[in-house]
Amino acid sequence: NAGVTQTPKFQVLKTGQSMTLQCAQDMNHNSMYWYRQDPGMGLRLIYYSASEGTTDKGEVPNGYNVSRLNKREFSLRLESAAPSQTSVYFCASTGQQGGVQPQHFGDGTRLSIL
């Protein structure tokens, strides 16, 4: 019953450092997503991957890069972290695009940039 697994759960970085957030799902889902959650803002889509080998920008992609390593894994990279990227990051997956099937979420990575 692992579902969507995110690592690490917590991280503190200094401004300018780089970091990769990892996400893996074991539900054989095609589509995967990265969101950030900020107080009073709800969740906003950073990037998504409709299938292995494809990635697309979401609402707030600036400062991030992603890699769909294989069908199971979708990573999010911060090349030069900034305080504005302090947030809780959620990975999600779904078997089919378009909202017919719901998205399944990981427990989040809480990231602080000093």
Place this chain on the structure above:
Amino acid sequence: GDSVTQMEGPVTLSEEAFLTINCTYTATGYPSLFWYVQYPGEGLQLLLKATKADDKGSNKGFEATYRKETTSFHLEKGSVQVSDSAVYFCALSDFGRGADGLTFGKGTHLIIQP
């Protein structure tokens, strides 16, 4: 672009009270609608969904009806419990606009007092 507006909290109720959390949306296409729930320290879990007008989603005593004429998807429960205390997010998926991912409201923090 697409957007979701929901009542902001915190909403504080006594146990066994009736709950309504309002949600309205704007979308260019014909979206699917969702309610997600987030318990402290956890990721989002799907509570219910509706994919077409007049559909009623229901789960764990919660209900919401997709009202196209009023562009609304209000969440209701007849008798809340302390265990319902959480943050509730209304969301839509509008795949017809050519992009994937969910658009979320800002979330409503619900507090149920015994």
